[in-house]
Amino acid sequence: MLCLDLLDAVGKTQLLKLRPVAGSVADIYAKLELQNLFGMKDRVAKQAILEAKRTGVLQDGAPIVESSSGTMALGVALVGTYLGHPVHIVTDPRIDPITLAKLRALGCTVHVVERMTSHGWQSARLERLDELMKEYPGSFWPRQYSNPENPRAYAAMAAELMNDLGKVDILVGAVGSGGSLCGTARVLRRFFPDLRVVGVDCVGSVLFGQPDYPKRLQGGLGNSLMPPNVDHALIDEVHWLNDAEAFSATLALTAEQKIFAGNSSGSVYAVLRWLGRSTPAGTRIVGILPDRGDRYATSIYSEEYRTAKGVVIAPLPPEPEHVSYGTAVSTWSYSYLKERVPHAETPAVR
Secondary structure, eight states, rough: OOOTGGGSSSOOEEEEOOOOTOOOSEEEEEEEEGGGGOOOOOHHHHHHHHHHHHHHHSOOOOOOEESSSSSHHHHHHHHHHHTTTTTTEEEEEEEEEOHHHHHHHTEEEEEEEEBTTTTTOOOOOOOOHHHHHHTTTTTTOTTTOTTTTTTTTTTTHHHHHHHHOOOOOOOEEOSSSSSSHHHHHHHHHHHHHTOOOEEEETTOSSSOOOOOTTTTOOSSOOOOSSOTTTTGGGGGGEEEEEEHHHHHHHHHHHHHHOOOHHHHHHHHHHHHHHHHHHSSSSSSSEEEEEBSGGGTTTTTTOOOHHHTOOOOOOOOSOOOOOOOOOOOOSSEEEEEEGGGOOOOOOOOOO
């Protein structure tokens, strides 16, 4: 496929039908967003920055500042530097050396905060970002957590899914900023009102009524703050996995499907496997896989790291525990938001 410039290469990722595992009878597909140049957030950076330039919010040559420890940082670096803007990325000590190397090679200035503040690393990064915005007047902050261009960026992905697959019965995605799952679901629901939307979060994230645990090891999903782009009204149910479960599922994704990905993709895969055997044959289930595994080579894929952190890799339970929304969880569990019931055509096994 010919791309006329770098930005034209963003999106248009492959939709892969996964091989059946563990008694799966439904049709499971993976949207390989990890095949974007730097990851799924390339879409968001492209949408947000081009729209800011179109409206005059971002002037030619003005700085761009963003808070991120992963794929959003890389997407902003890719698009911003390609269009000739100085890019400042605010991150924290959890950033992996591969991502840091990529950011610096792209020409970014990286600011690493030294300690957590009132709401963990997220608030520490945002406080430093506010300082940079004052230091560089006229700078643009893409605001991935609140900018409506984040979910709007995924209208294209929804169109790709419909073009490739036709109808989607269940959409599964990790939730961090809220953009990918909510943005894709919002468009698909216009065509498929009975779409079942399943969010995937981590134990220790506040996004769906859980207590905050800022020292969780998972990256790329979850949050210690509530982003405005998370639209709970669009999501039917949510699953939480703890660190050991997410890491185990990520290793299973590589072993079973040969997809080398990060823990967001691994957690989504755990839910896909369960849905594949707990929904009727012929159900079309799509999971969004956002992140490649290279940045996790020294963590998830490192036995030494897992041992040091006390993470024990073990097979996941055959099914998650169903809990009432608001119940604090420590292992793989799921809940219907506001005690909704699952759709009749795709019943869940309890």
